Amino acid sequence: MNAHCTKLHLFMDGELSEVEAEGFRHHLPRCPACESGLRDLLQLELLAARALTTGAEQPAPRAEGNVVTLGAWVRRNARVVAPLAMAASLCAVMVPRMMPVADVPAVVFLENQPTRELEARLSHPRADQWRRYSPMRGGTDVAEAQQPLPLRPLAEMEERKDFRGIVAAYVLHGQWQQAQAVLAREPASLARDNDLAVVALHEGRPQAALELLDAVVRAEPRHAQALWNRGLALHALKQDARAARDFDQVASLGEPGWSDEARNLAQQLRGAAAP
Numbered sequence: 001m002n003a004h005c006t007k008l009h010l011f012m013d014g015e016l017s018e019v020e021a022e023g024f025r026h027h028l029p030r031c032p033a034c035e036s037g038l039r040d041l042l043q044l045e046l047l048a049a050r051a052l053t054t055g056a057e058q059p060a061p062r063a064e065g066n067v068v069t070l071g072a073w074v075r076r077n078a079r080v081v082a083p084l085a086m087a088a089s090l091c092a093v094m095v096p097r098m099m100p101v102a103d104v105p106a107v108v109f110l111e112n113q114p115t116r117e118l119e120a121r122l123s124h125p126r127a128d129q130w131r132r133y134s135p136m137r138g139g140t141d142v143a144e145a146q147q148p149l150p151l152r153p154l155a156e157m158e159e160r161k162d163f164r165g166i167v168a169a170y171v172l173h174g175q176w177q178q179a180q181a182v183l184a185r186e187p188a189s190l191a192r193d194n195d196l197a198v199v200a201l202h203e204g205r206p207q208a209a210l211e212l213l214d215a216v217v218r219a220e221p222r223h224a225q226a227l228w229n230r231g232l233a234l235h236a237l238k239q240d241a242r243a244a245r246d247f248d249q250v251a252s253l254g255e256p257g258w259s260d261e262a263r264n265l266a267q268q269l270r271g272a273a274a275p
């Protein structure tokens with residue numbers, strides 16, 4: 001328990017300054033109390049949202065209906081919501097069927113952006129749509145500041161155990177530690193290893209990324225994201241000739257956008273590798 005632990009509700013409501021929120025995000029993966037507290041709050045918000053759409057008697061939150069409003073509403077109505085949460089956990093089998101088909105808003109995967117800031121490729125299909133690569137100016141979290149990650153879709157993906165979606169959302173919004181926390185507790189898969197490699201690349205551990213990606217490509221030789229990311233890892237390790245071969249492979253897969261960018265990268269890498 002420290003000063004951060006008292007800020008969970010403020011964090012949840014988006015009432016912390018950018019600096020305080022960053023501090024809290026840093027604190028979160030290290031504090032089991034806050035992490036489980038946050039999970040409980042998300043769960044309550046989700047259940048409250050569900051109760052509202054299934055005709056509960058409580059007055060609905062105001063029309064804007066966003067997570068901030070809902071968060072405040074949940075706490076004002078904690079006594080009403082808590083039994084709901086308990087009831088839902090007792091009929092866990094029923095809950096998934098009550099969930100409406102996921103409609104994750106575009107902002108979660110930054111699909112509303114004209115360019116992409118992440119050079120690497122994530123496993124989630126909606127986070128892997130090609131846009132021209134345009135690294136962020138000055139290395140600040142501009143996108144995160146302008147495009148806050150809405151918590152409700154995150155909670156819904158959590159409910160569905162959509163690990164790929166949650167990891168992609170955190171990474172795209174610059175919340176790398178949160179992404180790592182999810183990666184650490186999800187079951188093994190090639191898609192997870194690809195995303196783990198994206199994190200390793202971000203942290204300047206290309207050798208670790210390479211090892212993960214070698215295994216993915218061995219298992220699935222035409223794995224586009226893993227080939228692409230392995231090209232980035234090899235380039236970081238100054239093995240440009242090998243990197244170029246991986247980008248050639250991606251180019252040959254013929255994915256719109258990615259194919260052309262891969263071809264250009266391979267050419268550049270060959271140019272740099274030539275004596």
Ligand SMILES: [Zn+2]
Pocket residue numbers: 001002004005027031033034035
């Ligand atoms: Zn804490």
